[in-house]
């Protein structure tokens with residue numbers, strides 16, 4: 001049901017940490033995921049953040065923080081992945097040639113594994129937080145909307161890989177931070193090599 005009807009803010013999993021003094025807490029359909037290892041102080045200094053992605057339901061999004069920046073993690077479904085091809089002609093940088101991401105995320109999915117998107121939740125225009133709008137063709141975004149992220153500040157739009165649409169204020173795709181999978185259910189944000197933790 002949730003997948004077909006799209007997503008609202010309630011799908012955020014918000015992790016309140018001592019770093020932020022408790023970021024805005026949003027109701028969620030799934031339990032909170034606490035990630036207090038390493039310590040909040042270490043995280044503030046840039047230490048990698050470990051996230052159990054098995055807690056994120058298919059079609060849902062979790063919000064974490066790394067180096068004081070919001071990190072969105074989306075568990076994409078097959079339906080969501082199927083939308084990516086359909087919007088290529090409307091995108092400003094579909095191959096992510098002028099956008100920021102690790103080399104291993106410069107692909108259509110902008111990710112290590114297609115089922116999980118990891119991007120900074122920071123609009124590349126002036127830094128607002130894009131909203132997850134995963135539903136297809138909602139009334140306010142129009143019949144061509146295939147799901148993605150919408151920035152309410154000045155109307156920038158991004159697809160389900162964080163790729164920016166043409167003709168909006170944001171100049172580039174959402175940034176992908178360095179990260180890697182430790183195992184099938186855990187990713188480490190802020191580290192992309194085994195020796196760089």
Ligand code: FES
Pocket residue numbers: 123124125126127128151152153154155156169170
């Ligand atoms: S900050 Fe997102 S469109 Fe301006």
